[in-house]
Amino acid sequence: MKKICLAILAALTMWSWSAMAAIDAQKAEDFVKDLTQQGIEQLINSNASEAEKQARFTKLFNEDLDLDFIGKFVLGRYWRTATPKQRADFIDVYRKLNIQTWSARFNEFKGKRFEFLGSESSKSADQVFVNTQVPMPEGAPASVKWRVKETGGKYRIVDIIIENVSLAQTARSEYTGYIQKSPEGVNGLIKDLRAKLK
Amino acid sequence: MKKILTTLCIAALYSTLNISSACAAENEDSALESYNRAMFNFNTKVDDYVVKPVAKGYRAITTDFIRERVRNFFANLKEPASMVNHGLQGNFADSGKSLGRFAVNTTLGLLGTFDVAGGWGLKRNKTGLDATLAKWCVPDGPFIVLPLLGPSTPRHTVGLAGDALADPTYWADYYASFGKDWERYSFYYGLTALGFVSLREANLDMLDNLTSTSVDVYGTIKSAFLQNRLKLNVCATQDGQPASYDFDFDDEDAFED
Secondary structure, eight states: OHHHHHHHHHHHHHHHHHHHHSOOHHHHHHHHHHIIIIIIIHHHHSOOOHHHHHHHHHHHHHHHBOHHHHHHHHTTTHHHHSOHHHHHHHHHHHHHHHHHHHHHHGGGGTTOOOEEEEEEEOSSTTEEEEEEEEOOSSSSOEEEEEEEEEETTEEEEEEEEETTEEHHHHHHHHHHHHHHHOTTHHHHHHHHHHHHOO | OHHHHHHHHHHHHHHHHOOTHHHHTTSOOHHHHHHHHHHHHHHHHHIIIIIHHHHHHHHHHSOHHHHHHHHHHHHHHTHHHHHHHHHHTTOHHHHHHHHHHHHHHHHTTTTTTSOHHHHTTOOOOOOOHHHHHHHTTOOOOOOEEETTTEEEOHHHHHHHHHHHHTOHHHHHHHHHTTTOGGGTTHHHHHHHHHHHHHHHHHTHHHHHHHHHHOSOHHHHHHHHHHHHHTTTOTTTSOTTSOOTTOOOTTOSSTTOO
């Protein structure tokens, strides 16, 4: 009897321990709801000027996307050997390029809305996938999964998976493959990415 | 030595992630890669000088309304392939829906240009031979770039060919031009070309955006194409295994060529 009690106690402690360590899926979902509704849907459909939209989008992007975390991942094994200046330069140009790309592409979501389909756990305890879909005028709805990470109570997006295609993984394949072939390595990548900025 | 290390890394990746063939596909053979890049450059040239200008011209002379009719028309021609393949995958209800959609949209929907069945709740649910083969656990094979048709894999290519055989206009043309060899398929080829232009038009903005921000368009398209296909590989991702996008952010070697 004592043994069973101990086992139950141990199980309960472990359960509550893991529950404490893991990210709160409901809060993550609320965070993405806030982001898509107030951030994206209202921003796109508002009557604000293009410059105003751009400024609001940039703010949203910087606050809600953990680009330092993503940038480290997309540089792969080259992150470790990169100098602090290379790291900072890369994150900077990667951030600008993403803002440029996404402020152009979010217009594709004009008039569309995100439907929330619950969440999906990740192997990483501090992360969770929030599943959404966007109904399309023709054909099946597009699947959009938001990978949310919690850092000290703050929720941020670390990856967006559209139709099974992870943006972080695609960027990593592109950049690491590029560095491998570039004679100038990481500096070559930073230089060529800067050339892509408008 | 590097080769051995790479092999070990791939083996480790296999055993930990268990994505099997799909993951290996991102690490491509160097001879195959040089062929692929050459073919990709050729396709890009054809696109720059012919396909893209034609697609832009098509956009300039048509309205949204017309383009949607055209897209619907081509989507409707794929319903027979969906019907057969839903059946081959054992989804008989979906197979019946595809048949119903084809019957309703071809007649009431004026040759498929209007999605009448969609309005009745029979939503489009496309599938094809590629998805069937994936369900039967046929491996995908390496990434290959086809002339004009672009990114593919061996299984994807077989799927394209099989689905083309289920296209009703192919058979309509075959019988309509019976005995007149010289004009056989000319109608079908014309339609296929229009379908190609319609598809290119729908992707103009997306591809322009991609080429303006990517430092390696080939690498980006290859990675995205292969990731998108992983959702078909139901055999490789059984229950209890992490999804392909649930990678570890601390894994330094994942997804690198």
